[in-house]
Amino acid sequence: MTRRLLVSLWLASLFVAVRSFGVCYDSYDPGNAGTHFQTIKSRFSFVRTYDTHFWNGANAIKLAAANGLTIHAGVWLRAGDQQIAADVNAIIAGLRSHPSSVPIVYVGNEDLMNGWNLDMVRAKVESVRASLVNAGVSKNVLIGSVQTDGDWLGNRGLAAAVDVIGVNIYPFFGASEDSKTNPIADLETRWNAMLTAFPGKRIELVETGWPHAGPTLNGHVPSYTNAVDYFNKVQAWIQNQGKGGQRPSYFMFHDNPHKVIGSIEGSFGLANQRGEWKFSFAGDNSGPAPASPAPALTPTPAPTPTPALPTSTGNLRASFQLVTAKGLVVATVNNALSAVANTNQAGSFWTFNAATQQVRSNNADNRCLDAFQSNGQFHVHLYDCGDGSNGNQKWRVIDNKVIHATHSNLCLDVNPTDPSVQVFGCVANNDNQRFIVTATTQRARLTNGVLALAALRSGQVTFINSNASEAFWMVDATTGLVKNEAVGQCLDAYQARNGGAVHLYACEATNVNQKWAYDATTKQLRHAKHNGYCLDMATDSGSYPHLWSCHSAASPWLRLQQFVYGV
Known part of the structure; x- marks a missing residue:
């Protein structure tokens, strides 16, 4: 795979374990599954597999339990009856030895978009349920099936056969404008459509993700920057807004070389093919910042007064400048933002608070970069830093872009023809959005x-x-x-x-x-x-x-x- 290597200047791409958040696992390398599950355990609370009887004979449930993970065990339908029987037998054996390790069994994955019809999938769901009942292991496990949101909405009769609707939603393959420019909004819209279509039914988001590499597809750009940004947004959406169901999961743990490394399908992994996380991990408790309140239609007022930033600046990085592709610097001029010639003026130096993700001006009294929405448009200005909780003031720098950490796909931008500093949708290779931390x-x-x-x-x-x-x-x-x-x-x-x-x-x-x-x-x-x-x-x-x-x-x-x- 051609690796577009990246690290956030401020390590905002770190992973943290959150409530009942799992990751999908492809069993192409089952000999290392135990090691992989140990790695998964460090960041996720459960694993979701597509099959349960791995091709080397390993039982996914027993491996997960041995490594302290619960598991959403899969029955793979499209390899024929022999594989289905092997998966069912492995699930029965796993439930007998670890009855509390398997909250959900998912029968099938995206079969309705791969030549199967509703009756075929329903028959397999009912068959698996009957097998577990007959084996006396069905008491504590729910039966579900995993299909895309479009296939669930087009085959609503399948819902009656399952305890859990498992849904795959990928803004990357979506058709809306939001899917390209604000993918978390596309995910939200499609998730809400599922809730509306199946009231009272338990629904779980089983797969969503964004590729790190591959060609642009219908305006959707695969890149490390976009993949990390999407992961952080999904994690906040799940952790802080309670979306995605009771036990949502993310696609995918590691890249599968059999899908061609560097292709779209081969580049969804949070880890490389060796099972090594692609992103840096810190030894402290830092990670993606919690989701902030939705932006207001007017500049966000200062939060309820609390103690200001601590007088100790141990968590503030050394002063830096943001230098544009034209050699200008982003500076405070008369308490406003401008891109001006670099004379090392005091107003052109900033510090970053890693804990709050705020970019603070050295030359303005406790004022930070703030992106707010008004009349449907985003704007950027300096605003009181407050207690650090203002979601409009969360930023990251990745691949020489200053990217907003709360508002999806929003980047700092400098107009090349005048000194104005603004925010626009992030565009790859756009010099207006390229900033170097210097000197x-x-x-x-x-x-x-x-x-x-x-x-x-x-x-x-x-x-x-x-x-x-x-x-x-x-x-x-x-x-x-x-x-x-x-x-x-x-x-x-x-x-x-x-x-x-x-x-x-x-x-x-x-x-x-x-x-x-x-x-x-x-x-x-x-x-x-x-x-x-x-x-x-x-x-x-x-x-x-x-x-x-x-x-x-x-x-x-x-x-x-x-x-x-x-x-």
Whole structure:
């Protein structure tokens, strides 16, 4: 898969476990299912499988129970009666040994859109129910079936045969304008349509997701940015608004290489094909910010007075500038936002509160970037930061875009012909929406989305999956120096050749071996002196990074040179 490697500058893409939130699991690699379930347990409360008798003979229920997970066990219909019987027998065996581990059995998945009709699916549902009753294991388990929302609405008679309606809703494959520009609104609309169509029936959102890669489809853009944004919005929709049913789940745990890595269908995974999360995890309790109240039609007033931001600034990052593609800086001018020439003026510096996701002006009295809705349009201005709970003031920076963390698909935007600062729908490769955190980025991490460049006390460098101080750097775009926070030395490459050593050395502003330039377009850290050479992980583990000729976009090895740095 061509990995569009990403990390949020402020790590707003971290996962956190929420109430009865599960993830779907494809059993193509059953030998590692136990390890995968351990990983799932760290972020989700249950797993949903498509089959229960894995092809290597493993029983999904027993594996889930052994790893502290409950399971929505599946019966796969489209592989024939032998597989159906194997799944049913595995469910019976699993319920006998772990009767409290299986709240729901789902019979089938999207069969109505794959050549089956209502009567065929209903017959299988009734057959599975009868088998569980006859085996004496049906007391504590509900029987459901999983189909798309469109197929449920077109085959309403199937609902009478099930205890639970399992529905798959994908804005990515939707037809509405919201599905492209505000997918969480499309999900909400379609979910409400299901509630209206089946009053009093238990409904669970079983699948929804957004691909990380693949071609644009009918205006829907697959990307890491959009995938992480959608996951965060869905999680907040479930956790804070109570939507999606009692036990909703997300598609999908990990990428399946048999679906072609880099394709749409092969890129829905929250983890890669090895079962490694694609996004950084912090050791603290940070994660996607709770959902904020819906935006008001007028600028949001300050919340009920509570203590202001703490006087201790331990949770505030070092000051930074937001520099546009035209070299201007977003600044406060007469208490208003403008894009102006960069003279390092006081009004052009900001700090970020990682706990509240607020971007706070250094030059305005407790005022933050605030995006609000009025007369159907979104606007951005400076507004009182209050106690940090204002949903209009939640922001993230991903892939050099300043993206709103509450309002879907809304990005900070600078008009190239005048100094106005505004917000518009996010558009890929739009220079009006490209911002670089500069010139000196402190406490930065240089990461491929999983591993981060780190210093060793021996003077060597490596890549680690950690937020240790050794993985934080000061990136100075002016001098070209990349200085490690923990060791106090700079990234140095003195051999201009493939395989040339990269290590740490005492920082010297005049040392040409320490000059680096980050290419935001290709996401490569290029050596400024050794022309044509880039920092390269050497292997996927990144144990011994070195210099290597900068790969082109067509190279399969580009992934070893692509990093995003951020605070």
